[in-house]
Amino acid sequence: GKNEYDLLVIGGGSGGLACAKEAAQFGRKVAVLDYVEPSPRGTTWGLGGTCVNVGCIPKKLMHQAALLGSALKDAQHYGWNISQPVHHTWSVMAQSVQNYVKSLNWGHRVQLQDKKVKYFNIRGSFSDPHTVRGLTKAGKETIVTADNIVIATGGRPKYPTHIAGALEYGITSDDLFWLKESPGKTLPSFILHVSLECAGFLTGIGLDTTVMMRSIPLRGFDQASHISKKNQICFTTQQQMASLVTEHMESYGTKFLKRCFPTKVEKLKSNRLQVTWKNADLNTEETDCFDTVMWAVGRAPDTKTLSLETVGVKTNSETGKIIVDASEATSVPHIYAIGDITEGRPELTPTAIAAGKLLAQRLFRHSSELMDYDSVPTTVFTPLEYGCVGLSEEAAVQRHGSDNIEVYHAYYKPLEFTVAERDAIQCYVKMVCLREREQRILGLHFIGPNAGEVIQGFALGIKCGATYPQLMKTVGIHPTCAEEVTKLHITKRSGLDATVTGC
Amino acid sequence: SVQAHQEEDNPQKTMEVNGLTPVPESYDYDLIVIGGGSGGLAAAKEAAKYGKKVMVLDFVTPTPQGSSWGLGGTCVNVGCIPKKLMHQAALLGQALQDSRKFGWQFTEEVKHNWMTMTESVQNYIGSLNWGYRVSLRDTKVTYENAYGEFVGPHTIKATNKKGVEKLYTAERFIIATGERPRYLGIPGDKEYCISSDDLFSLPYCPGKTLVVGASYVALECAGFLAGLGLDVTVMVRSILLRGFDQDMANKIGEYMKEHGVNFIREFVPIKVEQVEEGTPGLLKVTAKSTTGDQMIEGEYNTVLLAIGRDPCTRKIGLDKVGVNINEKTGKIPVNDEEQTNVPHIYAVGDILQGKLELTPVAIQAGRLLVRRLYAGATAKCDYVNVPTTVFTPLEYGACGYSEETAVEKFGEENIEVYHNHFWPLEWTVPSRDNNKCYAKIICNIQDNERVIGFHVLGPNAGEVTQGFAAAIKCGLTKEQLDSTVGIHPVCAEV
Numbered sequence: 001g002k003n004e005y006d007l008l009v010i011g012g013g014s015g016g017l018a019c020a021k022e023a024a025q026f027g028r029k030v031a032v033l034d035y036v037e038p039s040p041r042g043t044t045w046g047l048g049g050t051c052v053n054v055g056c057i058p059k060k061l062m063h064q065a066a067l068l069g070s071a072l073k074d075a076q077h078y079g080w081n082i083s084q085p086v087h088h089t090w091s092v093m094a095q096s097v098q099n100y101v102k103s104l105n106w107g108h109r110v111q112l113q114d115k116k117v118k119y120f121n122i123r124g125s126f127s128d129p130h131t132v133r134g135l136t137k138a139g140k141e142t143i144v145t146a147d148n149i150v151i152a153t154g155g156r157p158k159y160p161t162h163i164a165g166a167l168e169y170g171i172t173s174d175d176l177f178w179l180k181e182s183p184g185k186t187l188p189s190f191i192l193h194v195s196l197e198c199a200g201f202l203t204g205i206g207l208d209t210t211v212m213m214r215s216i217p218l219r220g221f222d223q224a225s226h227i228s229k230k231n232q233i234c235f236t237t238q239q240q241m242a243s244l245v246t247e248h249m250e251s252y253g254t255k256f257l258k259r260c261f262p263t264k265v266e267k268l269k270s271n272r273l274q275v276t277w278k279n280a281d282l283n284t285e286e287t288d289c290f291d292t293v294m295w296a297v298g299r300a301p302d303t304k305t306l307s308l309e310t311v312g313v314k315t316n317s318e319t320g321k322i323i324v325d326a327s328e329a330t331s332v333p334h335i336y337a338i339g340d341i342t343e344g345r346p347e348l349t350p351t352a353i354a355a356g357k358l359l360a361q362r363l364f365r366h367s368s369e370l371m372d373y374d375s376v377p378t379t380v381f382t383p384l385e386y387g388c389v390g391l392s393e394e395a396a397v398q399r400h401g402s403d404n405i406e407v408y409h410a411y412y413k414p415l416e417f418t419v420a421e422r423d424a425i426q427c428y429v430k431m432v433c434l435r436e437r438e439q440r441i442l443g444l445h446f447i448g449p450n451a452g453e454v455i456q457g458f459a460l461g462i463k464c465g466a467t468y469p470q471l472m473k474t475v476g477i478h479p480t481c482a483e484e485v486t487k488l489h490i491t492k493r494s495g496l497d498a499t500v501t502g503c
Numbered sequence: 504s505v506q507a508h509q510e511e512d513n514p515q516k517t518m519e520v521n522g523l524t525p526v527p528e529s530y531d532y533d534l535i536v537i538g539g540g541s542g543g544l545a546a547a548k549e550a551a552k553y554g555k556k557v558m559v560l561d562f563v564t565p566t567p568q569g570s571s572w573g574l575g576g577t578c579v580n581v582g583c584i585p586k587k588l589m590h591q592a593a594l595l596g597q598a599l600q601d602s603r604k605f606g607w608q609f610t611e612e613v614k615h616n617w618m619t620m621t622e623s624v625q626n627y628i629g630s631l632n633w634g635y636r637v638s639l640r641d642t643k644v645t646y647e648n649a650y651g652e653f654v655g656p657h658t659i660k661a662t663n664k665k666g667v668e669k670l671y672t673a674e675r676f677i678i679a680t681g682e683r684p685r686y687l688g689i690p691g692d693k694e695y696c697i698s699s700d701d702l703f704s705l706p707y708c709p710g711k712t713l714v715v716g717a718s719y720v721a722l723e724c725a726g727f728l729a730g731l732g733l734d735v736t737v738m739v740r741s742i743l744l745r746g747f748d749q750d751m752a753n754k755i756g757e758y759m760k761e762h763g764v765n766f767i768r769e770f771v772p773i774k775v776e777q778v779e780e781g782t783p784g785l786l787k788v789t790a791k792s793t794t795g796d797q798m799i800e801g802e803y804n805t806v807l808l809a810i811g812r813d814p815c816t817r818k819i820g821l822d823k824v825g826v827n828i829n830e831k832t833g834k835i836p837v838n839d840e841e842q843t844n845v846p847h848i849y850a851v852g853d854i855l856q857g858k859l860e861l862t863p864v865a866i867q868a869g870r871l872l873v874r875r876l877y878a879g880a881t882a883k884c885d886y887v888n889v890p891t892t893v894f895t896p897l898e899y900g901a902c903g904y905s906e907e908t909a910v911e912k913f914g915e916e917n918i919e920v921y922h923n924h925f926w927p928l929e930w931t932v933p934s935r936d937n938n939k940c941y942a943k944i945i946c947n948i949q950d951n952e953r954v955i956g957f958h959v960l961g962p963n964a965g966e967v968t969q970g971f972a973a974a975i976k977c978g979l980t981k982e983q984l985d986s987t988v989g990i991h992p993v994c995a996e997v
Contacts, residue, residue: 051991056991057992060928060929060992061928064605064928064929064932065602065606068598068601068602068605071595072607072609075592075595075596075599077619077623078595078623079615079619079620079621080595080596080599080615081616082599083611087607087609088606088608089606089607089608090606092604092605092608093605093606096605096606096932097932100931100932349991350988350989350990350991350996372986377989378990379993415588415591416588418588419591419592419624450963450966450993452993453993453994453995454967454969455970455990455995456967456971456993456995457967457970457973457995458970459987459990460970460971460974460983460984460987461970461974463983463986464977464978464979464983466973466974466977470973473885474888474969474972474973475864475867475890476863476969477863477891477968477972478583478862478863479584480892480969481966482965482966482968483965483969485970486969486973
């Protein structure tokens with residue numbers, strides 16, 4: 001018989017919803033399945049996926065809360081009379097954030113309704129290439145058939161199950177943003193940008209926070225690698241930028257346990273957690289007590305319950321991610337995949353959204369435009385933010401050879417830090433260019449306040465093939481931090497002091 | 504040394520008196536820069552890099568209220584720098600309000616102390632003045648705190664604070680004297696009113712303030728004064744932000760109104776009288792309607808005039824050397840190499856006719872000019888698509904054409920305007936306005952939908968706009984914009 005829907009999307013997150021809504025715009029019959037398996041701690045949430053519920057949105061809001069803490073300190077220098085110390089109440093913040101997230105869940109449901117997309121809160125698994133069997137929480141079964149199916153189930157945080165007590169006593173980012181009570185003294189463990197961001201805002205709101213790291217920070221996607229070498233993800237092996245970011249965090253109050261890895265977590269009678277770890281440098285074993293231990297050891301694709309084997313959708317044996325081609329097609333005709341679940345793609349909301357929309361346009365509007373994953377800009381929202389687009393210095397050297405690239409850089413001081421008497425030694429900008437002929441810009445890296453706002457426009461420039469001379473012809477806006485990019489003129493090669501001294 | 508100068512110049516003076524134009528065999532300097540502001544200092548330091556003998560003359564004529572300041576020009580002392588810092592102080596006031604919703608607790612009503620802020624700001628400016636003096640010394644540029652004016656084609660008379668006069672000669676000159684605030688020319692203006700020249704170092708809180716004018720200076724100052732908790736009224740003769748995209752200008756005004764700034768539209772003050780002396784005192788302002796006979800009166804502690812700025816070109820002896828100025832505006836017309844009608848005399852910065860009054864433009868123009876003069880470079884200053892930002896409470900960043908100018912130049916049917924309101928994520932939790940932030944781009948349909956205008960209203964507009972300006976310089980088209988992925992969640996992704 002005929003399939004019930006033109007398009008079925010499994011996963012109501014950034015990519016899934018964008019794809020579904022786009023297809024519905026073309027008058028297609030679309031259905032979305034979304035289901036949140038509760039975390040080991042029992043945390044669950046509504047429609048919208050990782051970004052809205054346990055990712056970008058609550059993360060940025062809590063980061064903002066922490067930034068406001070700094071603003072309160074600055075404000076005194078600017079003449080505002082607030083008596084220090086000022087206190088932060090987790091539950092007030094958490095409730096505000098959670099209420100906002102819930103409003104977004106609601107907004108998404110209304111949007112789907114308005115666009116006549118059918119929404120099922122069920123967990124789907126494949127029966128055959130055009131049929132998905134879904135189970136509600138109560139165990140009721142629904143069968144959905146569609147001409148085309150898009151898998152956009154995203155990922156969930158991993159637990160280091162080899163560490164005793166990790167699963168029983170630790171939490172992940174899935175739980176952090178939904179805690180009703182303060183996490184207290186926290187240990188976010190292992191370094192990924194997630195743990196740095198969380199550690200950053202937890203410190204900012206006044207909590208005693210320690211980050212335990214095995215090797216180098218922001219190594220990001222290496223062993224637990226989700227990104228193939230083909231991709232120009234700017235954080236990989238960004239030693240210099242990573243150390244500036246973590247140096248700032250240290251001066252800001254976050255504690256770091258470097259070259260340490262936990263061996264066990266135990267619960268004490270007081271309900272606090274005792275963590276035991278090995279210090280690789282000193283070759284010793286140490287312990288300390290924490291209220292909360294948060295794991296940020298990587299995310300795993302959410303494919304377990306999909307029954308992909310039933311239909312033969314191929315996944316990467318190492319990562320478990322779904323293998324797709326440039327048009328987001330899997331190994332099975334009419335089955336596609338987008339977002340965090342796909343192999344070799346950046347794990348970012350905007351790329352999932354863009355890919356989802358373009359896919360819908362190709363399926364239902366005879367478009368042939370493919371998603372361009374090159375030069376995707378991104379930002380890490382640590383206390384001192386790091387935004388980047390294009391190649392890292394290391395990747396550029398690897399690709400072109402150090403003789404063929406020129407790196408311009410500068411240490412600068414945001415004007416607003418002056419009166420506030422804040423240190424700016426880690427505020428830094430670096431541009432990697434080809435050395436010959438027109439000197440095309442390969443990558444731009446910026447550490448400082450509002451890094452995301454700064455980088456976005458330059459990402460456009462890089463998409464247009466911006467060159468160093470073009471950037472130098474662009475007049476700066478004064479006084480901003482972004483203008484420092486247009487003033488870059490000291491090269492690393494020259495060895496000269498790259499500190500900006502004044503107008 | 505001074506002795507040598509006087510001996511050298513005496514024959515020159517005699518020749519001048521005799522009606523002959525002297526041609527000195529050798530000059531004291533390769534280059535004399537009149538004006539130690541953004542443009543002047545950049546040019547001077549650049550020239551010194553090429554081994555040229557350079558002098559900078561900088562002098563600040565005190566305001567009618569007696570305010571004065573050090574080396575660095577408008578931007579550093581009474582412009583961009585103190586303005587942005589006070590704007591920041593106001594933003595922090597807003598942040599305090601927001602922070603409660605984000606979980607921060609502090610009980611008492613928070614008040615602002617003007618003196619604490621002003622002292623901090625002035626201290627920082629002092630460090631910049633000092634930094635410039637050191638920088639000039641290090642680059643071996645001679646600096647004199649003296650008022651420079653032309654007395655001969657290659658001769659400048661420099662008069663210091665004490666009235667001591669010296670003469671200096673140079674092969675070339677760069678005029679970079681900038682501007683000063685305009686007064687209304689009504690009774691009581693110079694006696695009782697202040698300008699931006701006074702505001703940033705005012706040794707007492709201005710209190711209830713009337714800002715006269717609708718320039719970005721007026722709106723920025725009104726904006727931060729209101730943000731610090733003061734009662735502020737803006738008196739506007741006709742439109743806001745003349746020359747800027749009016750759609751955006753109106754949105755800025757609306758936002759300010761909704762956030763407590765009072766506006767009196769279509770009135771001009773006709774006299775200012777003192778009711779009470781003091782710091783601040785009390786002033787009575789009488790104003791007349793521009794559309795009828797209606798008169799109104801109001802009392803304010805401070806009246807801040809921000810009706811425009813006039814170039815400092817009328818009393819520097821330009822007539823003696825034949826440099827043309829626009830008689831009406833006082834601005835100096837130059838060619839695309841910043842050269843005046845007198846070949847060896849150049850000009851940069853705010854005094855130029857038809858160019859933007861911005862620090863980075865002056866710096867860029869000054870540097871490139873000097874490179875052309877002394878380093879064989881050919882690059883000219885690119886005045887096209889210069890980005891700018893107005894630091895009103897809701898910041899406005901722009902690059903390229905306003906909607907009106909685009910329609911005028913290309914025709915309405917040939918342009919496409921894409922626009923969007925957005926709600927910064929950081930404003931959601933504290934329930935701040937959800938439909939005020941706005942972005943629009945103007946595209947030229949006939950040229951591959953090239954982006955010819957970019958406008959954004961929202962937090963950190965300057966940071967957002969900078970990169971877009973670079974992209975526009977690279978010939979950004981709508982298609983390229985669409986294919987660039989956004990960073991999430993930031994305002995700029997809109």
